[in-house]
Amino acid sequence: MTLAKYISDLLYRYECVIIPNFGGFVTNEISAKVNHYTHTFYAPSKQLTFNSHLQNNDGLLANYIAASQNISYSKALEFISKETEQWKFLLKNNELDIENIGSLRLNKEGNYIFEPNTSVNYLTSSFGFSTFNSPAIKRMEYQQKVKQLKTIAPVLPTNENKTPAFIKYAASAAIIFALGTLGWNEYQKITYNNLVAEAEQQQQQVEKTIQEATFVINNPLPAITLNVTKQTYNYHVIAGAFRESINAEKKLKELLEKGYNAKILGVNKxxxxxxxxxxxxxxxxAINTLNSIKKSVSKDAWLLVKEY
Incomplete structure (x- = not known):
């Protein structure tokens, strides 16, 4: 497998994949969207960017390659180094096409220009969703058809001297129905107003009871003032930086079991x-501890200096 394939696999599960001494690919989730001009609908996805400043090895890519190829961690780092050296050589004069990720090139100032591959969606929750086009709804055409429709009223036989009996009965029934409806609506309004008035009265009684209640403490406890000074440190020997907090907690537990005075510093920028x-x-x-750890424990340890 190529280095690009390993990076692509990790981008489905992590928000950032760092290639040591080269840069990092970062994903940001974006919601579904629609192009109103082309009537195209796009599923939620991960927007892929490249940051050339992310070069410190966090161990994610090397550990994944070591586990996949069943090789040592150091061999995995050698594999990454060889691939990135070839990438840098190609970028001097050509554009580098990274499979399923995108293309990289250098501008006149020597900065990386990245064009992501939009055909691959790294958001697993959108698996199976694809872009589709929907024809525009022709509302004006339907409105014109509605306007063409005409209501045809029934023609009743006219008699200048006599009104048909069924019309009289229908008119009487309509009047009775209208009066009954008005009476029922009026009754509902009166009932509702009575319920509101009763609820307000009960609320006023509760508020009055609360206001009349008085609680007096004869011997209140004295106030206590604590002077706490936050302990800060300027030098930190770093074991690793992790995208997933659960991995950071596992590393912390491992170091504590080995006897180190380890801790989690928090999230960096x-x-x-x-x-x-x-x-x-x-x-x-800090320097002595770092040198000792590099010799006997991990060559990837490094020193973080914070000025307060």
Missing amino acids: WNLTQVCYLSTNSKNE
Whole structure:
């Protein structure tokens, strides 16, 4: 499998996939939309972008390749490095087409220009949905047809001196029905107004009872003032940064079981949750710990410095 295939697989499950020393592909979910000019409907999807500043290895891509190919983590990093070197070489003079992801090229200033592949939808909840066109509804044509229809009234026999009996009965029935309807509506209004008045009276009684109730505490407890100083640290030896918080918690548990004074630092500006081996205000302690961890535990550990 090519590196592009592994990246594509991960984009279905994660919002960000970082290629160490190259850049990161980031997805943002967008809702369904319609083009009113072409009458085209588009399903919800993930909008794919490229950020060349995301170069620090978070372990996601390398671990996935190692598990898929049944190789070591270091071998997976070598595989990624070789692929990205070929990409950089091609980008010097040509446009790089990454399968199912998009195309990359360099502009005159040496910046990456990314064009995403819109034929692939990485939003799994939209699986099976496709773009479709709907013909426009011709409302004006239907309105004109309605206007052409004419109501034909029945022609009754006329008699200047005598009104037919059935018309008299129909008119009488209509008058009686109208009077009955008016009477029923009036009765409903009176009943509703009575219910509203009764509810307002009950509410006023409840408010009066609450206002009359007085609670007095003769011996209130004295106020307590606590002076708490937040502990801050300037140096953090980072074990990893994770897109999914559950992975960060697993890493934290692993480090705590090994005896490290580990903790979760929170979410950084790239929306990644950082986990550290150690936090300290001593620069020497941080550097010594980092060197020790790089030699015996993980070469991917790095030092984060925060100035407060």
